[in-house]
Structure formats: structure tokens, C-alpha cells
Amino acid sequence: MSVSPELLKKLLRKQKEKTITEREMVLLQLYLSTSGAEAALDAIDFSDMPESDGQPGGSPEERYQRILQKTVFARERRFPWPGWAAVAAVLLIIGALFFFRDPAPAKLLTWRTGNGELKEIMLPDSSRIWLDARSVLSYPAASDSKERRIVLQEGQAFFDVTPDTRRPFIVENKQGIQTRVLGTSFAVRADSSIAHIYVAVKSGKVSVSWQDKEIARLLPGEQLSYDPSEPAAQLGRMDPAVIGEWTSGEVRLAQADFATMAAAMQRMYGIVITAANAGVSRNLYSLTIRYGKNPQKLVEVISAVNGNRCEWRNRDSTSVIIH
Structure with a gap:
């Protein structure tokens, strides 16, 4: 099956914007599974799609994922159960892929x-x-x-x-x-x-x-x-x-104890925070920690919340004591 770069680009956009139909989804999955997908992706002009970041390299799936991740999401829409024609098409595609499957380990x-x-x-x-x-x-x-x-x-x-x-x-x-x-x-x-x-x-x-x-x-x-x-x-x-509240790009602490705050900072930035004394270990923290911020400044803010100071213990700033 020949792969049209223009159609492939259109389907990628519709998939991201949640406007793709079940039949178009079948076509997209089929296109991405064909040997022509690589050449089709190479032929697409991404100059009008800022989400591509001018990065042509990588496998078709990797480029596909990069485009999908960086396009602005529309309101989420669930698709109804596809009609029998679409189901039949999916089954034919699955059967064809199974018949011609490469015995090599899956990438x-x-x-x-x-x-x-x-x-x-x-x-x-x-x-x-x-x-x-x-x-x-x-x-x-x-x-x-x-x-x-x-x-x-x-x-x-x-x-x-x-x-x-x-x-x-x-x-x-x-x-x-x-x-x-x-x-x-x-x-x-x-x-x-x-x-x-x-x-x-x-x-x-x-x-x-x-x-x-x-x-x-x-x-x-x-x-x-x-x-x-x-x-x-x-x-x-x-x-x-x-649950999953952190997916918004923020971790909100509301009267969190020292251990909870320290665990969040270690999970996000790999920084080990310890309390210098029992008084610090009993502190409670109410603040918002945002992803992508300077971790050293975050630690300074965290320390100042309860009137404490921080002391870095190594050159790579991955271990700190709060006094």
C-alpha cells in the first residue's frame, strides 16, 4: 500500500486533535505499519508544524510520538464501538501483519x-x-x-x-x-x-x-x-x-510532614534532604512545588517556609541538610 505524505500528516493531526473517525484510525495504524511509512514521514513538510521542533531524525514511531506529544490537545472524545466494516478491516490488517511478521525480537x-x-x-x-x-x-x-x-x-x-x-x-x-x-x-x-x-x-x-x-x-x-x-x-x-494530581505539572503540599516533602523532592530532582534535628523533622509544609524549576532555589524556599536554613553537603548539590 502506497503511503501519501499529505494524508498521513492529516491523519496524524486528526488523531492528536481527537477528531479522527474509526475508519481513519484504521488507515493510520495500517500506514504506520507499512514499509512505506519511513519514506512518507521523511517526505512530510513539518515547517508549518512547530511541534516537530525541526527534528527529522528517529524512527517513524518516534517521530509520530513526538508530533502527538507536542500538538495542543483538544477536548477529549471517546469513540463509539466501530461498525462491522471497520472491525473487518482491523481483523484483515491484524491477520496480514501476523502472516508477514518478522521473527526477530520486537523493538x-x-x-x-x-x-x-x-x-x-x-x-x-x-x-x-x-x-x-x-x-x-x-x-x-x-x-x-x-x-x-x-x-x-x-x-x-x-x-x-x-x-x-x-x-x-x-x-x-x-x-x-x-x-x-x-x-x-x-x-x-x-x-x-x-x-x-x-x-x-x-x-x-x-x-x-x-x-x-x-x-x-x-x-x-x-x-x-x-x-x-x-x-x-x-x-x-x-x-x-x-491521584495523578502531579500530571498538572505541580505537586501541592498541604500540611505535609517532613518525610513527605523530602520524598517529593527526591522523586522529582534526586535531591536527598535530611533534618538537622528533631525540631526540623516535625515541621509541616504547605506550598506548591513546580516541575522544571531550579531545585536549589526550591530547597531555599522550602527551608524558609519554617524559618530554617539549608546547607548543601556536596558539589553536585544533590544532598542538603535543613537546620
Whole structure:
């Protein structure tokens, strides 16, 4: 199938703006899976699309994701169940891709964020991922007809999953703990150094399992902290409205204790903050920490909130004591 650069550009734009029809979505997915997609993307003139940042390099999928991430979002719109013609077209495409599938291992797309960086990712099925600072996430470049699998290697991510009863959405950490959903919104935090994982559900329902054994099923407002070395999962509740609140680009602290403030700064900027004495450790903090700001100035503000001062302990400004 020949790929028209003009049509491909138009479909990319409509996909981002949530105005694409189910049939056009089928065409877009088919185009991106063909051998001509690379040449088509090379031929597109992105001069009138500032979201391209003048960066022509990378694979078609990487360029596709870069364009989708930086185009302004329109109001979110859910698509109705496609008609039989569209379903038949999808099945034909899946069958063709399966028949001509390369036996080589599937290529993975990997996304990383640095200190104070927040990244939004749009998947081909319109599911959206917000990747928190200091996090690493990967998923297959080629679409799988049976499941949608994401590996959160490090850090934290928030997922808003497009419902698809035929293709469950699975998030797992490097130790194999899986969070399985069909369509919902939830947050997952993982640490690559241990098997521990944290899951909190904003809407819908998720199932968390390890070694094919279900640990818990979570509903909105429920959260799970789990480590296979522990005898039992730790379950709790929280206001669903605050789950994934950091995706707005801010972390709001309201009478947060010292440990909560220090954990937020370490997660966002890799800065280790310690209290010089018991009095400082009992401090409470009410302030907003914004992504992308100068972390040294943030620490100074945090210290001044309770009339304290900060003392940096090393040259790279990653360790500080509050007196």
C-alpha cells in the first residue's frame, strides 16, 4: 500500500486533535505499519508544524510520538464501538501483519525523564501516559493484537487507558508484578532496585498480580503497596481527585510532614534532604512545588517556609541538610 505524505500528516493531526473517525484510525495504524511509512514521514513538510521542533531524525514511531506529544490537545472524545466494516478491516490488517511478521525480537520504544521533567505520551490506541520525573518506561514499537503491554522500569507514571475489551492493558515492573486493566485511569510507582510496587486507582477497576496469582482488585480511591518479600499487601484509601494530581505539572503540599516533602523532592530532582534535628523533622509544609524549576532555589524556599536554613553537603548539590 502506497503511503501519501499529505494524508498521513492529516491523519496524524486528526488523531492528536481527537477528531479522527474509526475508519481513519484504521488507515493510520495500517500506514504506520507499512514499509512505506519511513519514506512518507521523511517526505512530510513539518515547517508549518512547530511541534516537530525541526527534528527529522528517529524512527517513524518516534517521530509520530513526538508530533502527538507536542500538538495542543483538544477536548477529549471517546469513540463509539466501530461498525462491522471497520472491525473487518482491523481483523484483515491484524491477520496480514501476523502472516508477514518478522521473527526477530520486537523493538521496544523507551522514554526517559530527567530531573524536574514531566512527559506526556500518546499511544496509537489513544491511551495517554504521563511519565513523572526521573522515570523510565518502554513498550513494543509494533502493535500487538492480543494485549497492550507497558514496562515501567523506574519511577512513576499515570495512565488514562482507552477501553478495548479485546486487548487488555498491562503495566508491569522489572520484577514481573502486573497491573491489568481494560479501560481506566490509575497511577503506578516502581523502584528498579527492589520488587516493591505502588498502585492507586482514580477511575475504573484494576487487578494486580504476581507470578499469575492475583494480589488484589482495586476500585476508585483504593491504593496498594506490595513487595513479594512481605507476607501481605498493604491496602489503603485516598481521595481519587488527588491521584495523578502531579500530571498538572505541580505537586501541592498541604500540611505535609517532613518525610513527605523530602520524598517529593527526591522523586522529582534526586535531591536527598535530611533534618538537622528533631525540631526540623516535625515541621509541616504547605506550598506548591513546580516541575522544571531550579531545585536549589526550591530547597531555599522550602527551608524558609519554617524559618530554617539549608546547607548543601556536596558539589553536585544533590544532598542538603535543613537546620
